[in-house]
Amino acid sequence: MTITAPPAAVFRDLHIGGEWRPGSGGGRFPVLDPSDGSTIAEFAIATEEDCDAAVAAAAAALPAWSATAPRVRSEILRRAWEILTAESDVLAELMVRENGKSWADAKAEAGYATEFFRWFAEEAVRIPGDWRLSPAGDKRIVVTHRPIGVSLLITPWNFPAAMATRKLAPALAAGCTTVLKPARETPLTAAYLVDALQRAGVPDGVVNLVTPVPTGPAVARMLAAEPVRKLSFTGSTEVGRELLKACADRIVNTSMELGGNAPLIVLPGADLDQAVEGAFLAKMRNGGSACTSANRFYVHDSLHDAFVERMAARLEAMRTGPGLDRGNELGALVSVGERDKVAGLVDTATAEGAAVRVGGTASEHGAFYAPTLLTGVAHGSTINTTEIFGPVTAVVRFSDVDEVVAQANDSEYGLIAYVFGEERAAMQVATRLDVGMVAVNRGVVSDPAAPFGGTKQSGLGREGADEGILEFLETQYIAVTA
Structure with missing residues (x-):
């Protein structure tokens, strides 16, 4: 397939409902190169209204995307893998510039991050189910899985590509729509990934990108929004505790990869x-x-x-x-x-x-x-x-x-x-x-083929492997008269 790199302008704006747009408040924050402190971009600040619009766009896109055939979702993720594999140097350079890591580390992350799209392209068509006779013989037990719904994905700065793809890939494979909130230090990598998904054929509204400043009130507002049914967060245990409290009122399903020692x-x-x-x-x-x-x-x-x-x-x-x-x-x-x-x-x-x-x-x-x-x-x-x-x-x-x-x-x-x-x-x-x-x-x-996660205060749930897609699915049991 022919790969064309996206224009640099998309790397500094929000992505809502399939469109790149500046924040409704007009504000921007600097993205710095930590090797010398220089400003490499001014990224759009998402207002609470922008975050509301992103949630609404994801909610509007959910019925059609969740009904999309698993094979179609699989092929889109596969195309995203192809695009990012071809453009791995571009992705690596973005990470070096805004994160500061070495070129070898950035290239390794680009390859690792991209593999999540390939892995979950394969998992999209293998979502498990069950059909069996009950022990009493009075009914058939049918077990199926449904997309959990609109998912808020919050990622850290240390692995700006891999932490995003490790969440986006299983969410999209499961049939969920998403709002991605990357770290303020590394929004350019996130924007590049979103653009790659758009070029791969992800429909409008399925993947949205917001960068609110300050972060806390906007995230709390999105978690309080009725359409949001899932939070996947990677970050510190301290912030994870606060997010769990915010999820408690509406019993929002959570996956968390927190601190380590x-x-x-x-x-x-x-x-x-x-x-x-x-x-x-x-x-x-x-x-x-x-x-x-x-x-x-x-x-x-x-x-x-x-x-x-x-x-x-x-x-x-x-x-x-x-x-x-x-x-x-x-x-x-x-x-x-x-x-x-x-x-x-x-x-x-x-x-x-x-x-x-x-x-x-x-x-x-x-x-x-x-x-x-x-x-x-x-x-x-x-x-x-x-x-x-x-x-x-x-x-x-x-x-x-x-x-x-x-x-x-x-x-x-x-x-x-x-x-x-x-x-x-x-x-x-x-x-x-x-x-x-x-x-x-x-x-x-x-x-990507191994279940990633911890015990105690290092988190909840697992990412990667076949467990990763289950984090974005609800189990449904249907009883059918035998």
């Missing part, structure tokens, strides 16, 4: 080369700005010193700088504020007794923070109990496996954990961890 355990007998490389990936992917990022490193006495030396060398060799320079392995954090937050955590860690082995410095210009390794970190210290969201490796030494399992579980979060060790020992520890996902002897777990 991932432990990474290096057991005695682990392959040190494998552990260091896996730990490096688990920590430094996306510059550490990931809810899945390894946050608490627990390394056994027998391997601690060697692990620290090899990890230090790996981090010191990293090349840091603007993501558009494709030789740089680590880009900027999303803002100077995020940079300063990470720097503050490192300062607090050293005040509490940790030692800086590598890094520990912030840039004078741009939102860069050096790859950092801390040793002598205590379990329960501030940096050990806080989601760092930056390129800082904080190592705790341990000697007892039972004790380290207890320490790994000593958190209100339960998204993911990493375990390195001999296979049998690692699997035994993995089954004892109170988390939704465990990576054994590897540093990355994310895959």
Whole structure:
């Protein structure tokens, strides 16, 4: 098929009812390049009236879209995958410019994000159902699934493409219509994805894009609107709690992927080369700005010193700088504020007794923070109990496996954990961890075909896999006389 890139003008406006339009109030907010602080776009501010219009457009489009044949929905998602696959460099550059991440991270995200359209194109035609005779023999039990309805999708800045496609793809495959509210830091990527879906054939009103400022009142207003039946949110646990309260009055169905504080355990007998490389990936992917990022490193006495030396060398060799320079392995954090937050955590860690082995410095210009390794970190210290969201490796030494399992579980979060060790020992520890996902002897777990989600205060529900589409469906039971 012929691919034509959309005009740049669409990247700065709202998308409501199939039309790109400025906000009704005329206001705009700056989108900054965190590598140098320059303004790369002025994006439209959505008023409450714009948000109302987006919900109304989604509600008006719902009957026809939910009645569309699964194969038709599937082919549209497949075309979106084709478009974005062909334009992956454009998508990656947008993410580098507004998010600050390295080119390698942006390209990896572009590929990962695009795969959700292909995966759910396949799932759209495989929505399950059931037909069986009741045990009493008096009726047939028919179980089917219906689209849940208008869905509000709220995404964060750290993976601006992947978090949007991971929600849009299953919602559209299920037959739901959507209102996408991206992070204020990264609206350009979201707008590009919406345009790609429009070019793929998504009907007017099925996908809408709003960027309200301030966010809270507008989101609360949309959640209070009668047509909105689903909220899918990725972000902090603190905001998630407030959104759950807002959903309570109308019992809005919710899926939430919230904060993390991932432990990474290096057991005695682990392959040190494998552990260091896996730990490096688990920590430094996306510059550490990931809810899945390894946050608490627990390394056994027998391997601690060697692990620290090899990890230090790996981090010191990293090349840091603007993501558009494709030789740089680590880009900027999303803002100077995020940079300063990470720097503050490192300062607090050293005040509490940790030692800086590598890094520990912030840039004078741009939102860069050096790859950092801390040793002598205590379990329960501030940096050990806080989601760092930056390129800082904080190592705790341990000697007892039972004790380290207890320490790994000593958190209100339960998204993911990493375990390195001999296979049998690692699997035994993995089954004892109170988390939704465990990576054994590897540093990355994310895959569109796998159920992504956590336990405890790391969220509700699952994204990806066949579970992902069920989050946007209601189960309906019909009794038929036998």
